[in-house]
Amino acid sequence: MTDLMLTVIKLAFLLVLWLFVIAAVGVIRADLFGSSKAAARAAAPRAAKPPKPAKASRTPQRSAQGGQPTKLVVVQGERAGTVIDLSGVPITIGRANDATLVVTDDYASSRHARIYAQDGQWIVEDLGSTNGTYLGRTKVSRPMPIPPGVPVRIGKTVIELRK
Amino acid sequence: MPSLGEQIRAHLPYQRRNAASLALLVFAMVLTLSAFAEVGLARDGKIPTALFGYGGALVVLAMAAYFVQAKFTPYADPLLLPLAVALNGLGLAMIYRLDLDTSHDRRVAAAAGKKLLPDAADAPSQLMWTFVGIVLFVAAVAIMRDTDKTDAPLSFTPKTAQRYTYLIGLTAIILLMLPIVPGIGREVNGARVWIFIGPFSVQPGEFAKLLLVVFFAGYLVNKRQAMSLIGKKIGPVSLPRGRDLGPILVIWFFCLGVLFMQKDLGTALLYFGLFISMLYIATQRVSWVMIGVGLLAAGVFIATLLPFMGHVNQRIDIWQNPKPYFDGGCLMESGKVVPVNPDTEIYKKWDAKGDPSPGFSACVSELGGEYSDSAQLMKGLFSLGQGGVLGTGLGQGEPWRTPLSFSDFIFDSMGEELGLTGLMALLLMYALIVQRGMKTAVAARDPFLKLFAGGVSFVLALQVFVIVGGVTKLIPLTGLTTPFLSQGGSSLMANWILIAILVRMSHDARKPAPQAIQDEGMTQIVSTR
Numbered sequence: 001m002t003d004l005m006l007t008v009i010k011l012a013f014l015l016v017l018w019l020f021v022i023a024a025v026g027v028i029r030a031d032l033f034g035s036s037k038a039a040a041r042a043a044a045p046r047a048a049k050p051p052k053p054a055k056a057s058r059t060p061q062r063s064a065q066g067g068q069p070t071k072l073v074v075v076q077g078e079r080a081g082t083v084i085d086l087s088g089v090p091i092t093i094g095r096a097n098d099a100t101l102v103v104t105d106d107y108a109s110s111r112h113a114r115i116y117a118q119d120g121q122w123i124v125e126d127l128g129s130t131n132g133t134y135l136g137r138t139k140v141s142r143p144m145p146i147p148p149g150v151p152v153r154i155g156k157t158v159i160e161l162r163k
Numbered sequence: 164m165p166s167l168g169e170q171i172r173a174h175l176p177y178q179r180r181n182a183a184s185l186a187l188l189v190f191a192m193v194l195t196l197s198a199f200a201e202v203g204l205a206r207d208g209k210i211p212t213a214l215f216g217y218g219g220a221l222v223v224l225a226m227a228a229y230f231v232q233a234k235f236t237p238y239a240d241p242l243l244l245p246l247a248v249a250l251n252g253l254g255l256a257m258i259y260r261l262d263l264d265t266s267h268d269r270r271v272a273a274a275a276g277k278k279l280l281p282d283a284a285d286a287p288s289q290l291m292w293t294f295v296g297i298v299l300f301v302a303a304v305a306i307m308r309d310t311d312k313t314d315a316p317l318s319f320t321p322k323t324a325q326r327y328t329y330l331i332g333l334t335a336i337i338l339l340m341l342p343i344v345p346g347i348g349r350e351v352n353g354a355r356v357w358i359f360i361g362p363f364s365v366q367p368g369e370f371a372k373l374l375l376v377v378f379f380a381g382y383l384v385n386k387r388q389a390m391s392l393i394g395k396k397i398g399p400v401s402l403p404r405g406r407d408l409g410p411i412l413v414i415w416f417f418c419l420g421v422l423f424m425q426k427d428l429g430t431a432l433l434y435f436g437l438f439i440s441m442l443y444i445a446t447q448r449v450s451w452v453m454i455g456v457g458l459l460a461a462g463v464f465i466a467t468l469l470p471f472m473g474h475v476n477q478r479i480d481i482w483q484n485p486k487p488y489f490d491g492g493c494l495m496e497s498g499k500v501v502p503v504n505p506d507t508e509i510y511k512k513w514d515a516k517g518d519p520s521p522g523f524s525a526c527v528s529e530l531g532g533e534y535s536d537s538a539q540l541m542k543g544l545f546s547l548g549q550g551g552v553l554g555t556g557l558g559q560g561e562p563w564r565t566p567l568s569f570s571d572f573i574f575d576s577m578g579e580e581l582g583l584t585g586l587m588a589l590l591l592m593y594a595l596i597v598q599r600g601m602k603t604a605v606a607a608r609d610p611f612l613k614l615f616a617g618g619v620s621f622v623l624a625l626q627v628f629v630i631v632g633g634v635t636k637l638i639p640l641t642g643l644t645t646p647f648l649s650q651g652g653s654s655l656m657a658n659w660i661l662i663a664i665l666v667r668m669s670h671d672a673r674k675p676a677p678q679a680i681q682d683e684g685m686t687q688i689v690s691t692r
Binding site for chain 1: 198204595
């Protein structure tokens with residue numbers, strides 16, 4: 001083995017090493033740089049939940065463009081008619097005094113459910129309530145996105161997201 | 164209006180990426196085989212026979228792992244397995260290469276009738292532990308079920324662990340404390356992190372790391388609401404309630420306890436950083452991070468003040484100023500460092516008395532200071548310097564001159580032979596694993612799994628930072644293993660289990676949501692599996 005050969009082998013190995021890294025990045029390039037579908041998602045950065053107010057302050061702008069809901073309306077129950085503006089801050093619903101929407105309802109738990117924004121979508125999550133949260137006719141067993149117009153039932157209270 | 168199932172699917176446009184995973188895996192194996200080939204060509208001018216033994220074994224293992232992954236977790240992240248195989252393979256090649264030199268040294272030493280090297284690179288045993296690690300990966304991926312199949316009998320999913328949160332936390336603490344137990348624990352290289360059972364030595368901290376992630380995730384998933392929403396606001400910082408702050412203080416004291424008793428700064432830093440990061444992921448409150456960093460700073464400051472924490476003091480002093488400690492230095496009460504290396508008079512005096520470790524005895528008995536030796540750190544830095552930008556080429560450097568060049572200092576060995584160019588590629592591989600883990604956490608639908616995936620990714624990142632930062636003198640050196648590269652069974656097993664958990668969770672997060680039954684119209688499709 002001449003020194004020249006060894007140098008060539010050394011450089012070739014480093015090249016293979018970097019090609020491997022580049023290939024790995026290539027496999028997930030849709031995640032990093034965005035293909036057509038991923039570009040749309042990249043525009044709405046994935047915020048871990050609950051989103052920080054600073055990050056979430058962009059949500060209304062996005063909602064205006066994408067036709068996303070801007071307010072939460074109580075359509076049934078004691079608080080019927082109440083409207084809460086969706087600013088991106090997570091909304092907690094329950095009997096506890098520190099909830100965003102306090103419901104005085106024997107069928108609701110003190111910390112019943114939570115609604116938060118993620119990727120420009122509003123997600124409802126049941127916080128281990130006694131009587132459960134329903135999205136349409138589905139029981140919410142894990143965080144679920146709320147389609148516009150679909151009622152969310154918490155005890156005797158029904159809320160909807162509206163534009 | 165599209166059905167709920169369709170909406171969720173549109174939200175997660177993930178596909179099976181098995182072909183990409185297989186292609187990358189083949190690439191990873193080519194990389195490993197090239198590394199073995201380069202070692203052989205540089206040393207003997209021919210392809211080494213070890214290429215077929217070690218390389219063949221790794222190919223078989225990796226393919227088995229791939230088929231199990233493709234069968235049981237078809238939607239798994241395509242990058243995790245190939246990256247882990249590549250790092251493991253490169254580590255194996257480097258250990259094989261160091262083994263060639265040290266086994267030569269051992270032969271020479273044996274021929275000259277000298278005592279054998281106690282610690283040495285051992286490629287066959289590393290291959291055996293790689294085998295054990297990949298078997299554990301295969302078993303874990305095959306045994307764990309999808310999280311929505313919890314109703315099946317005897318089903319075990321990553322979420323099952325949530326039920327045993329406190330039991331797992333207790334197990335982690337017991338594991339961590341084991342090395343302090345007299346009889347099975349022993350101090351090695353200034354830190355007490357090993358236990359010895361018969362012929363085997365185990366580093367329980369490597370496994371405790373994973374269990375602690377489970378404990379923190381389980382604890383925080385229940386408390387995060389209270390932690391992020393309730394509390395007194397003082398100025399810009401909102402302070403949590405005492406009962407929520409309690410656990411963090413307990414962990415703080417516990418980490419300091421580990422620090423005191425095991426003299427293991429790295430592990431304490433790892434666990435504390437892990438807890439802080441998971442608190443942040445769970446609550447998104449910067450105030451928690453500030454409280455945590457403040458407590459850590461206070462802990463380290465107290466540690467440097469206490470007289471019996473000489474070990475930590477020395478580490479910090481060596482970090483700031485390693486030169487006087489080369490081959491032995493003595494830290495005096497006044498903070499001055501007196502060299503006691505073999506060139507000094509005082510060393511020769513004690514050597515003439517026939518003392519087995521003259522530098523240590525001279526320092527402790529005559530000067531009354533704290534002895535330590537920065538030769539390892541400095542030789543590692545010389546290694547990096549020797550490597551430069553492009554490295555010497557595998558098999559052409561002399562990385563074996565650094566003590567523990569095959570375990571704690573394998574990153575410096577890589578640096579000598581692959582250069583900065585190679586190290587950057589290695590760091591990017593770690594970064595990609597961590598990125599995939601974080602991506603899995605973001606995509607996970609269950610809060611516990613989110614925290615679990617986020618935690619294991621972060622612990623891997625922090626471990627790489629602590630050890631790589633240590634051997635490159637960015638932060639004080641503390642002994643931790645370099646994941647997948649370092650020689651050692653505990654580390655390989657724990658890290659392969661970590662990858663298996665991430666693979667299973669990424670499959671869970673990326674697979675299409677099941678069809679909502681009520682949108683099916685008249686015909687209801689009932690899944691029986």
